[in-house]
Amino acid sequence: MFYKQDFSSQQIIRYINTFSYPLILLFMIILSVFNSVNEILGFNLALVPLIIAGANIFWSTIKIMIKKRKITAGVLVIIAMSATAYIDDYLAAAIVGWMMIIGEAIEDITLEKTRNAVRKLITLTPSSATVKRDGQWKVLPLSKISKGDIVLVKPGERISVDGIVASGTSAVNEAAITGESMPVDKTEGSEVYAGTINQSGALEISVDKVGAETTLGKIIRVIKEAEDNKGQRQKVADKFAVYFTPIILLLALLVYIFTGELIRSITVLVIACPCALVLATPTAVVASVGNAAQKGVLVKGGITLESAGQLTSILVDKTGTLTEGKPSVVNIKSFADKEINEVLCLAASAEEKSSHPIATAIINKADELGLSLLSTAEFTMEAGCGVRVLIENREVKVGNERIIDRNIPSKISDYLVDRKSRGETVLLVIVDDSIIGAIAIADTVRENASEALKSIKRDGVKKIIMLTGDNHQTAEVIAKELGITDFKAELLPEEKLAVVRNLQQRGEIVAMIGDGINDSPALVLADVGIAMGAAGTHVAIEASDIALMGDDLLMVPQILGLSRKTLQIIKQNIWVFAVLVNLVGIVLSSIGNITPITAAIIHNLASVAVVANSARLLTYNHDINPENISILSSNCCS
Numbered sequence: 186m187f188y189k190q191d192f193s194s195q196q197i198i199r200y201i202n203t204f205s206y207p208l209i210l211l212f213m214i215i216l217s218v219f220n221s222v223n224e225i226l227g228f229n230l231a232l233v234p235l236i237i238a239g240a241n242i243f244w245s246t247i248k249i250m251i252k253k254r255k256i257t258a259g260v261l262v263i264i265a266m267s268a269t270a271y272i273d274d275y276l277a278a279a280i281v282g283w284m285m286i287i288g289e290a291i292e293d294i295t296l297e298k299t300r301n302a303v304r305k306l307i308t309l310t311p312s313s314a315t316v317k318r319d320g321q322w323k324v325l326p327l328s329k330i331s332k333g334d335i336v337l338v339k340p341g342e343r344i345s346v347d348g349i350v351a352s353g354t355s356a357v358n359e360a361a362i363t364g365e366s367m368p369v370d371k372t373e374g375s376e377v378y379a380g381t382i383n384q385s386g387a388l389e390i391s392v393d394k395v396g397a398e399t400t401l402g403k404i405i406r407v408i409k410e411a412e413d414n415k416g417q418r419q420k421v422a423d424k425f426a427v428y429f430t431p432i433i434l435l436l437a438l439l440v441y442i443f444t445g446e447l448i449r450s451i452t453v454l455v456i457a458c459p460c461a462l463v464l465a466t467p468t469a470v471v472a473s474v475g476n477a478a479q480k481g482v483l484v485k486g487g488i489t490l491e492s493a494g495q496l497t498s499i500l501v502d503k504t505g506t507l508t509e510g511k512p513s514v515v516n517i518k519s520f521a522d523k524e525i526n527e528v529l530c531l532a533a534s535a536e537e538k539s540s541h542p543i544a545t546a547i548i549n550k551a552d553e554l555g556l557s558l559l560s561t562a563e564f565t566m567e568a569g570c571g572v573r574v575l576i577e578n579r580e581v582k583v584g585n586e587r588i589i590d591r592n593i594p595s596k597i598s599d600y601l602v603d604r605k606s607r608g609e610t611v612l613l614v615i616v617d618d619s620i621i622g623a624i625a626i627a628d629t630v631r632e633n634a635s636e637a638l639k640s641i642k643r644d645g646v647k648k649i650i651m652l653t654g655d656n657h658q659t660a661e662v663i664a665k666e667l668g669i670t671d672f673k674a675e676l677l678p679e680e681k682l683a684v685v686r687n688l689q690q691r692g693e694i695v696a697m698i699g700d701g702i703n704d705s706p707a708l709v710l711a712d713v714g715i716a717m718g719a720a721g722t723h724v725a726i727e728a729s730d731i732a733l734m735g736d737d738l739l740m741v742p743q744i745l746g747l748s749r750k751t752l753q754i755i756k757q758n759i760w761v762f763a764v765l766v767n768l769v770g771i772v773l774s775s776i777g778n779i780t781p782i783t784a785a786i787i788h789n790l791a792s793v794a795v796v797a798n799s800a801r802l803l804t805y806n807h808d809i810n811p812e813n814i815s816i817l818s819s820n821c822c823s
């Protein structure tokens with residue numbers, strides 16, 4: 186609440202700062218229209234704003250030329266102003282300069298609005314925290330707080346660090362990070378993030394990360410980078426601008442040679458400055474990235490939006506992406522003379538050092554039954570197969586059929602077939618090469634998965650393929666449940682990578698959606714890597730191009746829709762407001778239909794139009810399920 190008020194007063198001061206200088210210039214320009222004023226002064230008052238505005242534009246243009254070795258539109262403006270002054274029309278020259286300055290001020294303010302998305306995020310982190318020092322609570326600035334400290338967050342306060350709840354229970358609103366407005370229950374051991382709001386109870390949090398290292402810190406950094414990171418179209422526009430200036434100068438020269446009228450060629454110079462072109466892409470990108478951030482989605486820059494808007498195929502990981510990724514043990518079977526509990530105990534002991542969701546499920550089950558785990562040695566993990574350890578000098582393996590090299594007896598394979606046909610994953614428990622038991626694990630399909638996939642398909646991405654390391658039968662059951670016709674099962678991580686590469690070689694633009702934990706290589710290789718549930722998992726944020734902080738799959742069609750809209754807006758900006766307006770303006774100027782002042786007005790209107798057009802992306806919402814709406818509206822009509 187407080188920072189909001191603070192911010193708006195800051196904004197008013199900014200407005201005053203930005204516009205006071207053009208207002209003074211305008212005042213002088215208006216006064217100079219009265220001949221009597223000029224007579225009293227003994228010179229044309231328009232000279233003053235002309236010189237001030239001219240010097241200002243000259244200075245900033247020179248600065249950019251020296252610093253960035255780039256010729257900007259400013260050069261054209263300076264030439265236009267000088268030429269107008271040369272033909273003794275000081276008033277027109279001053280107005281041209283003033284228009285440029287006021288145009289820039291309006292663009293600045295509008296751009297500022299889009300940048301607010303980031304600023305709001307920054308104000309989310311409190312600058313201090315209540316921390317335990319020498320057994321007492323003290324309020325200290327964040328810079329004095331480090332990993333391992335215990336901080337206290339009272340109800341209603343914003344959490345200032347990433348960490349683990351050490352004591353207390355509460356509901357925390359994580360909307361700032363995940364976009365999800367339903368509060369999440371936190372108790373001892375839960376992860377909490379900086380920038381989220383502690384709602385109901387007091388929490389003591391053991392600090393893990395502070396400042397730029399937190400999930401929020403990474404989000405802020407990525408968004409800031411997006412503001413600088415230019416899409417490919419932007420690079421084209423930049424290259425274009427290099428040729429643009431000489432071409433326009435040449436054109437102005439030709440107009441002068443053919444018509445003999447200096448004023449016409451000046452008008453060409455004024456109208457043809459490439460401001461709208463330069464603004465076309467970055468304004469759209471910044472607005473889209475801001476929009477996504479408000480929905481809890483981190484989009485890394487313009488190039489990502491470009492690829493995401495042109496996707497031809499989408500690969501989706503099964504475990505943890507289409508399914509909840511929180512599997513649980515549903516059946517345990519013993520094939521030797523061992524007790525079921527003994528099978529589970531061996532398996533859980535073997536899995537203890539693994540962080541795979543399957544391992545977690547098995548260990549949780551053992552925990553639930555109060556089994557104590559055995560000590561193990563020489564833990565090794567085989568990606569896509571399972572794990573292997575030594576327990577009391579005997580080799581224990583837990584994994585799928587790939588982990589055993591001999592044929593499986595029919596009694597056991599009957600069991601496997603039965604469980605798999607229910608969409609379950611079955612792990613064999615093997616001691617010294619004999620199968621002593623099996624554990625069946627089930628994961629639930631995510632609520633929105635089917636709707637999200639349907640929506641993606643409806644939007645024109647025809648190829649959706651499910652990838653999984655799980656066995657064929659289980660994959661088939663899940664695919665059927667989700668209406669997926671195309672899937673590849675029993676893939677090793679490097680085979681998932683090969684699928685991405687294959688599609689790319691066939692010219693497809695490929696997105697990979699994964700949980701970012703064991704899919705990172707595929708996420709990196711894909712044209713658009715989309716990570717689910719990225720809050721807190723820094724690997725996922727690093728490896729992906731688009732990171733969903735929450736785990737709502739419906740955000741995928743939402744962001745793909747936003748990307749397509751962004752491309753559309755960029756095209757409008759370039760072709761309508763930059764190219765078309767310039768062409769028409771150049772023609773009108775050449776035939777002497779408009780004056781330099783009108784040209785300056787049209788030119789600036791085009792730039793403002795570009796910024797305003799891009800700003801529409803800030804509030805864009807993709808219609809995930811257009812059918813619902815058409816049903817509603819047809820009901821209304823009948």
Ligand code: ADP
Nearest residue numbers: 504539541544569570571583584585653654655
């Ligand atoms: P995905 O994420 O696509 O489901 P993974 O590559 O993580 O696939 O795993 C593929 C398969 O490898 C699992 O279905 C399981 O059969 C086996 N597996 C992987 N890790 C383990 C583990 N820690 N314990 C037992 N089996 C495992």
Ligand code: MG
Nearest residue numbers: 502504505703
């Ligand atoms: Mg996975």
